[in-house]
Every structure is written in structure tokens, then in C-alpha cells.
Amino acid sequence: MANDKPAPAASSKRWAKVSPRELIRQRYFPDVTLVTHQGKRVRLYEDLIMDRCVVINFMYARCEGICSPITSNLTKVQSILQDRVGRDIFMYSFTLKPHEDSPAALAEYVKERKIGPGWTFLTGAPADLELVRRRLGFTDPDPARDADRSNHTGMVRYGNEARALWAAFPGGSKAEAIAKEILWVVPT
Amino acid sequence: MLIPRHREKKSLANARKNRLEIIKAQLSRREMMKAGLLGAGGYLVLKNGLSQWASGYAWASGGGGDGGTPITPSPPTRAFIEALPIMPIRQPVAALSGPAPTIAPNTAGGEGRTRPHQAFGSYPTKFTFPAALKFETHQREAFVSMSPDLPPQPIWGFDGQWPGPTHYARYGQDLLIRNFNDLPADNRGFGMNSVTTHLHNAHTPSESDGFPCDFFARGKFYDHHYPNALAGFGSTHGPSGDINEALGTLWYHDHRVDFTAQNVYKGLAGFYCLFNNLDTGNETTGFRLPGVPDSAGFFAPIKYDVPLMLADRVFDPSTGALFFDLFNFDGILGDKFLVNGKIQPFFEVEPRRYRFRILNSGPSRFYQLFLTDQGSNTQIPFYQIGTDGNLLPRPIQVNNSIVAVAQRMEVIIDFRNFAGKTLYFENRLEQIDGRGPTGNTLPAGAGNFIMQFRVKSTGAADNSVDPATNPQFYALPNKTTAARASRRFRFERGNGQWQINGRLMDGDCSAPRFQVQQNSVEYWTLENKSDGWMHPVHIHFEEHQIMSQNLPLLTTDVSRKDVMRLQHRATAQLFFRFRDFIGRYPFHCHNVVHEDHAMMLRWDIVPAPGGDTNSQP
Numbered sequence: 001m002a003n004d005k006p007a008p009a010a011s012s013k014r015w016a017k018v019s020p021r022e023l024i025r026q027r028y029f030p031d032v033t034l035v036t037h038q039g040k041r042v043r044l045y046e047d048l049i050m051d052r053c054v055v056i057n058f059m060y061a062r063c064e065g066i067c068s069p070i071t072s073n074l075t076k077v078q079s080i081l082q083d084r085v086g087r088d089i090f091m092y093s094f095t096l097k098p099h100e101d102s103p104a105a106l107a108e109y110v111k112e113r114k115i116g117p118g119w120t121f122l123t124g125a126p127a128d129l130e131l132v133r134r135r136l137g138f139t140d141p142d143p144a145r146d147a148d149r150s151n152h153t154g155m156v157r158y159g160n161e162a163r164a165l166w167a168a169f170p171g172g173s174k175a176e177a178i179a180k181e182i183l184w185v186v187p188t
Numbered sequence: 189m190l191i192p193r194h195r196e197k198k199s200l201a202n203a204r205k206n207r208l209e210i211i212k213a214q215l216s217r218r219e220m221m222k223a224g225l226l227g228a229g230g231y232l233v234l235k236n237g238l239s240q241w242a243s244g245y246a247w248a249s250g251g252g253g254d255g256g257t258p259i260t261p262s263p264p265t266r267a268f269i270e271a272l273p274i275m276p277i278r279q280p281v282a283a284l285s286g287p288a289p290t291i292a293p294n295t296a297g298g299e300g301r302t303r304p305h306q307a308f309g310s311y312p313t314k315f316t317f318p319a320a321l322k323f324e325t326h327q328r329e330a331f332v333s334m335s336p337d338l339p340p341q342p343i344w345g346f347d348g349q350w351p352g353p354t355h356y357a358r359y360g361q362d363l364l365i366r367n368f369n370d371l372p373a374d375n376r377g378f379g380m381n382s383v384t385t386h387l388h389n390a391h392t393p394s395e396s397d398g399f400p401c402d403f404f405a406r407g408k409f410y411d412h413h414y415p416n417a418l419a420g421f422g423s424t425h426g427p428s429g430d431i432n433e434a435l436g437t438l439w440y441h442d443h444r445v446d447f448t449a450q451n452v453y454k455g456l457a458g459f460y461c462l463f464n465n466l467d468t469g470n471e472t473t474g475f476r477l478p479g480v481p482d483s484a485g486f487f488a489p490i491k492y493d494v495p496l497m498l499a500d501r502v503f504d505p506s507t508g509a510l511f512f513d514l515f516n517f518d519g520i521l522g523d524k525f526l527v528n529g530k531i532q533p534f535f536e537v538e539p540r541r542y543r544f545r546i547l548n549s550g551p552s553r554f555y556q557l558f559l560t561d562q563g564s565n566t567q568i569p570f571y572q573i574g575t576d577g578n579l580l581p582r583p584i585q586v587n588n589s590i591v592a593v594a595q596r597m598e599v600i601i602d603f604r605n606f607a608g609k610t611l612y613f614e615n616r617l618e619q620i621d622g623r624g625p626t627g628n629t630l631p632a633g634a635g636n637f638i639m640q641f642r643v644k645s646t647g648a649a650d651n652s653v654d655p656a657t658n659p660q661f662y663a664l665p666n667k668t669t670a671a672r673a674s675r676r677f678r679f680e681r682g683n684g685q686w687q688i689n690g691r692l693m694d695g696d697c698s699a700p701r702f703q704v705q706q707n708s709v710e711y712w713t714l715e716n717k718s719d720g721w722m723h724p725v726h727i728h729f730e731e732h733q734i735m736s737q738n739l740p741l742l743t744t745d746v747s748r749k750d751v752m753r754l755q756h757r758a759t760a761q762l763f764f765r766f767r768d769f770i771g772r773y774p775f776h777c778h779n780v781v782h783e784d785h786a787m788m789l790r791w792d793i794v795p796a797p798g799g800d801t802n803s804q805p
Contacts, residue, residue: 015339015506015507015509016506016507017507018506018507020376020377020378020509021377023377023506023507023511024377024514028514028515065683066683135515136515137516137517138684139517140684141518141621141622141623141720142720151683152683152684153517153683153684153685154682154683154684154685155517155684155685155785157515163374163375164375164376164377164378164514165375165380166378166514166515167380167446167447167784168517168784168785169446169695169786170685170686170692170693170786171685172685172692173692173693173694173695173786174694174696174698176694176696176698177694177695177696177698178695180695180696181446181695181696184380184382184446
């Protein structure tokens with residue numbers, strides 16, 4: 001394979017030897033501990049993202065806007081992907097309103113919507129969730145829009161951490177199409 | 189090395205203040221060198237934020253205050269110390285590697301194509317299989333130098349080059365090109381190694397167009413058939429096509445759905461230049477545009493006819509490696525400006541006329557290019573002769589030209605009166621984030637000096653046409669024919685998701701939103717409701733002419749185009765004729781970050797009597 005060859009050494013300056021994967025971790029995945037809807041404390045990178053194919057969005061339980069249709073659309077995606085979710089693919093929904101969304105409130109949301117295993121809802125310290133939101137780019141360049149939680153983005157990220165494959169889809173697009181997109185990054 | 193955004197803003201503001209002071213003081217290069225402000229090689233010494241000179245805003249979108257996405261300035265690099273590279277010309281091959289080409293996809297033989305070549309069956313008297321001219325290309329990883337101040341960069345390139353080899357083709361000579369995906373399993377941080385190669389602006393059958401969902405896996409190949417035939421050859425202007433639809437400056441680039449920005453950023457792009465008996469590549473014949481063929485023949489770079497691929501990039505400050513902002517929805521700006529793969533190169537020119545084919549290869553920046561004599565900050569007028577892939581009816585004298593992502597502009601610059609001088613291409617369009625330019629034009633000397641011209645004192649004879657004599661090129665095709673269908677497309681953003689007429693795109697491209705009848709005329713109205721976002725909208729397969737716009741048009745907008753620069757609150761009506769071929773095509777925003785986030789739709793061309801007339805699909 002072509003990539004087995006090491007990169008040629010830099011000529012003049014001593015550049016840091018950091019793998020692209022490690023750079024991505026440093027840049028985008030802050031070392032924070034969050035809490036799942038089952039009340040378990042988890043570290044963002046080590047426990048949720050590292051070595052995994054993941055699907056990531058932001059929502060809040062009492063959202064009356066696009067969260068509900070997107071959650072139900074992603075539920076369809078989950079049923080299309082069947083038991084690969086939880087085994088090859090892990091779905092994560094981070095709350096935008098950690099003050100409201102306690103682990104118990106998120107557990108209730110999961111129960112109400114009959115969401116199966118392999119899809120974890122996450123809350124935690126507001127500052128930590130805000131940091132994660134910003135690092136993962138779930139922001140709007142217009143500060144007023146960005147501050148308006150009811151107008152938050154419906155985009156959903158998907159990726160394969162080990163292979164540095166990252167992309168996104170609109171959460172409202174067709175579930176069958178979304179399932180295909182996710183499988184593009186999952187090793188067969 | 190990571191500077192929070194508020195600090196970065198301050199440093200940018202300082203840099204600009206310093207820069208403006210220098211401009212105001214009218215310091216010459218020599219005086220700046222003496223004052224210790226300018227190092228050898230022409231980059232400003234890193235002091236008090238002055239490093240922002242000759243560089244742009246760092247990638248800026250998506251971040252907030254403390255704890256936001258950090259803003260990273262690239263490592264310092266010296267400007268104008270390396271010569272502009274001229275890409276080699278892709279050479280034909282006697283026979284293709286691997287199995288003999290087939291009209292039907294050779295799936296068993298390892299081909300990724302899924303549909304047969306349509307031209308040989310539909311137009312058997314015009315195209316004989318297999319085409320006599322054959323080429324092949326291998327998409328692969330390579331390490332290249334973009335600056336002596338940076339380590340070698342891993343790229344993905346056609347034949348391991350970025351820009352890829354320039355492809356010269358002639359009208360009337362169709363060709364097959366076998367496209368091998370030899371990309372590695374490890375992407376070294378970004379990029380998707382299944383690919384589809386789009387020939388941007390060409391009148392190409394759907395199965396060879398590089399449709400976003402026609403991507404093929406590593407280890408496979410894909411045969412493209414490029415007819416190099418004028419639009420109308422099989423319909424309105426048989427059998428040769430409409431000469432006024434002739435194209436000149438095209439480009440090929442990856443179009444993998446959801447991953448186009450990463451793959452093009454990584455290097456999968458090159459020029460494709462089409463010639464005919466008017467645009468000959470020889471300044472003594474036809475339109476006599478600047479150009480002297482090489483004695484080695486057609487497949488060698490034409491002297492004085494120079495493709496320039498503009499690109500802005502970011503490099504990681506610790507590793508020095510090319511960096512792509514993976515988690516950005518808005519658009520990506522680089523703080524380093526590259527031309528033909530080198531950061532701020534210089535180009536030694538003779539005191540005569542040159543033809544430059546300028547391409548903005550993205551990802552998200554728009555340019556407004558001025559030719560600046562930096563000593564006096566004077567703006568030197570030049571002649572624009574083309575927009576996108578096409579020659580204008582006549583040259584138009586301009587003192588600047590705007591190029592949105594994926595657009596091309598062709599210019600003639602006459603260096604005759606500048607022997608011994610140093611000139612620059614300066615981008616003065618202010619753009620502070622990926623949404624689009626602010627609309628402000630920076631003061632002369634305050635922009636990004638992207639490339640330097642060193643004019644020699646002597647040069648070869650110039651037999652090219654003087655654009656000041658107002659020569660006629662192609663006429664604009666008739667655009668008064670009544671439309672079979674008129675459609676309206678509203679571009680909006682709702683909850684961070686791109687919508688066209690309120691609908692989202694499905695990433696598997698599985699169904700067309702509307703169907704155009706083959707060989708029919710349509711009027712499309714594109715509408716941008718936003719005053720914060722701009723969109724260079726690219727429609728595959730057919731060029732358009734702007735019929736009307738609610739904003740003033742540039743003099744050069746009276747032309748054929750394949751990218752509509754949809755400005756804030758713009759509504760434009762476009763004229764199309766969809767001739768000769770059938771199949772699926774996309775149209776999309778060519779800010780490739782927007783494109784990858786589903787600002788796209790699929791439409792199909794179907795034979796008569798098919799095709800709908802849905803006015804708001």
C-alpha cells in the first residue's frame with residue numbers, strides 16, 4: 001500500500017511528529033466527562049468516539065422545533081441499520097439544554113420514543129456541552145441565531161474516528177439515504 | 189499555538205492597521221527592507237501582527253470566544269521565492285492498461301462504471317468505438333513541496349500531481365480516459381478514497397460526467413468518454429454543433445458526494461483545455477490569442493498560454509501539514525494563497541502579451557483580482573477575454589475581475605510597457621468567513637498579494653492579436669427561443685440545513701427532483717434570499733446566459749457561464765438549452781463546504797415526450 005511509506009523528512013525545520021488522528025483529537029474532541037441518559041459518566045473521546053463509527057447530533061428533550069422530526073427520522077435510520085447500531089455504529093445525541101435535560105429526563109425521552117440500544121443521549125456540565133458543541137462545529141456564524149436554541153442546526157455528523165473520515169447530512173433527509181451515507185464510512 | 193478567536197481578531201486588526209500605515213507612508217520595498225520590516229524574499233518580518241501581510245484571514249468560521257473552535261494561523265512562509273510551476277500535459281497512450289475498453293461497464297474486469305457509454309449507440313455516425321485517442325490517469329498519493337518553509341505535503345493527485353496534468357483536447361477528437369483509483373487506505377487526516385471525476389463545464393454524457401453518486405472504490409477503474417463535441421451536434425446544429433457554444437478552459441476535479449471539499453482540497457483537480465480551428469493555441473492562426481506551440485507537438489505546454497489554479501489553504505502550525513477543517517459547516521478560508529500548487533510564486537514573463545486561464549479552485553473564497561504595481565500602488569488595466577470556460581464575444585478592458593469558486597476568467601495581459609518591473613496579482617475582496625465576501629473591496633495594497641510577475645527586459649516577438657483592436661471571438665448563441673419549462677429555485681437555509689425550494693437533498697442521489705426534456709429550452713430563476721451567504725451555483729452539462737438579474741451585471745456577465753455567482757438577495761433568470769445527451773446531472777453550490785452539506789439536487793434529462801414542467805421542483 002502506498003501509505004506504508006513514511007512521509008519524507010522536512011528539510012529545514014523541526015516539525016512536531018503528531019499523527020493526523022491525534023491532531024484531530026486535540027482540535028475537536030476536548031477532554032470532558034459527560035453523563036449518559038443511563039446515568040453513566042463517560043469521557044467524550046475515550047468512551048464515545050475513539051475507534052468507533054459514530055453519528056452525532058444536538059437536540060433537547062422539550063424542543064418543539066426540528067428535534068422531534070429529526071429524532072423520529074434517526075429512529076428510522078436506526079431500524080434500517082438494525083443491530084449494527086451498538087455494534088459497528090454508535091449514535092449520540094448531545095443536549096443543548098443541560099439545565100433542563102437531566103439524565104432522568106433524557107431517559108424518559110428515550111423510553112417515550114422507544115429508542116433502542118446503541119443510541120446514547122448525553123448531558124453534563126453546561127460549559128462542557130457548550131465546548132463540545134463549538135468544537136464539533138454545531139454553531140451558526142450569526143451570533144443571534146447561534147444563541148437561539150430553538151433555531152439550532154439540524155445537520156448531523158457521521159464519521160469513523162480511526163480512519164479520519166468525517167462528513168455530515170441534513171437530519172431531515174430521507175432515512176434510507178442517511179443509512180447508506182453512514183455505511184460509507186463503516187468498514188465492511 | 190492555538191490562539192482564541194478574540195485575540196486573533198485583535199492581531200488581525202493590528203496587522204491591518206500596520207499594513208495600512210505602511211501603505212499610507214508609501215514605503216517602497218527597499219525602504220521596508222532597510223527598516224527591517226521585510227525579510228529577504230519579500231515576506232514581512234513577524235512583528236506586531238505584520239505577518240498578516242500577504243496573507244488573508246485565517247479560517248474563521250464556526251468558532252466562538254474562549255473554548256470555541258481555535259483559530260490557527262499557518263506557519264510563516266516566505267513569498268515570491270519559488271517559480272510558478274507549469275503543469276505537464278497529459279500524454280496519450282497507445283493502449284490502455286488492463287482489459288480492452290467496452291461500451292457496457294466491465295464490472296467483472298474491475299470497472300466502477302454502472303451505465304454504458306451512450307454516445308456510440310445514439311450517434312454511431314459521429315462516434316466510433318473505441319475512440320482513437322486514449323489516455324489514462326492514476327489517482328494516487330504523493331508528497332509535494334508547496335513552500336520551502338513547510339515540510340513535504342501528502343496530497344492525492346492525478347498521477348500524483350497537484351494540480352494534475354493539464355489535459356489538451358481538440359474539438360472533433362473524442363477520447364477515452366481510463367481513470368484508476370490507486371488512492372491509499374490511510375487518508376492521513378482527511379479525504380475519502382472512493383472518487384468520481386467531474387469534467388467541469390463540458391458537454392459530457394451523464395455516465396462520463398462524474399456525477400456525485402457515481403463514485404468508485406480504490407482498486408477499481410472507470411472509463412470516461414469525452415466526446416469533445418459542440419453542443420447542438422445531435423440536435424439544433426447537426427452534425428458539427430454550434431460553433432458559438434465552443435468551450436476553452438475547463439477543469440476536472442473530484443465530486444464524491446459528501447466529501448468533495450476534502451478530496452479537492454487534497455489535490456484532485458487539474459485543467460482541461462479545448463482547442464479548435466479558431467482557438468488554436470497558436471498566435472499566428474485563428475483568433476490569434478497569445479500562444480506559441482512547443483516544437484514537441486500538441487501535447488506539450490503552449491508558451492504564453494498559462495493556466496493558473498488559485499487555491500487557499502491552511503497548514504497546521506505544529507506539524508506544518510496541510511490542514512482541513514473537518515467540522516466546519518460554513519465554508520473554509522485559507523490564510524495561504526497558492527498558485528499552481530506553490531505558495532505565492534513568482535513568474536518571470538517577457539515584455540509581451542500573455543493569455544492567463546485563471547481558475548478559482550476553492551474551497552470557499554471569492555477573489556477580486558487586480559494587477560498591481562506595488563511600488564506606486566497603481567492598478568494596471570488588462571483585458572478579460574473569457575468567463576468560465578468561454579471566450580467573451582470581444583475582449584473587455586477591466587481593472588479587476590471577480591472570480592467565485594469554480595469560476596474561471598481568461599485574461600490577456602500585455603507586459604510590453606513594464607520591462608524590468610515587478611507586478612502582482614492582488615486579491616482585494618474582503619472575506620472574513622466561509623459564508624461569502626463581505627462586499628467590501630480593500631484599499632489598493634491592502635489585499636492579498638497572491639503572485640508576482642517579474643518582467644524581463646527582452647523577449648520573443650509577439651504575433652498575438654492586440655485586444656485593443658476589439659477582435660471578434662464567438663457570438664453569443666440566441667437566447668430568445670421560448671421555453672418549454674420555466675422553473676424557480678429558492679436557496680435557503682433552515683435550521684442550518686440547506687434547502688432548495690424548501691426541500692433537502694438525499695445524499696444517495698436516488699431520485700431526480702425534476703426531468704428536463706432532451707433538446708428543449710428552459711428558463712431557470714435562481715433566488716438567494718439571504719443577505720449573509722453567497723453561493724456560486726454550478727449547473728452541470730449546459731452553460732447558461734443571464735437573461736436578467738435584480739442586481740447590476742458586470743460588463744463581463746454578458747457571456748456564457750457555468751457558475752452563477754448568486755450574490756446577497758439576488759434573483760437571476762437564466763437561459764438553458766439541454767441538448768444531445770440524456771441522463772442524471774446535479775446542480776449545486778460550488779462553495780464545496782456548502783455542497784458537501786447537501787446544497788445540491790439531482791435533475792435528469794430524458795428523451796421526448798418525457799420531461800415535466802414543474803415550475804418549483
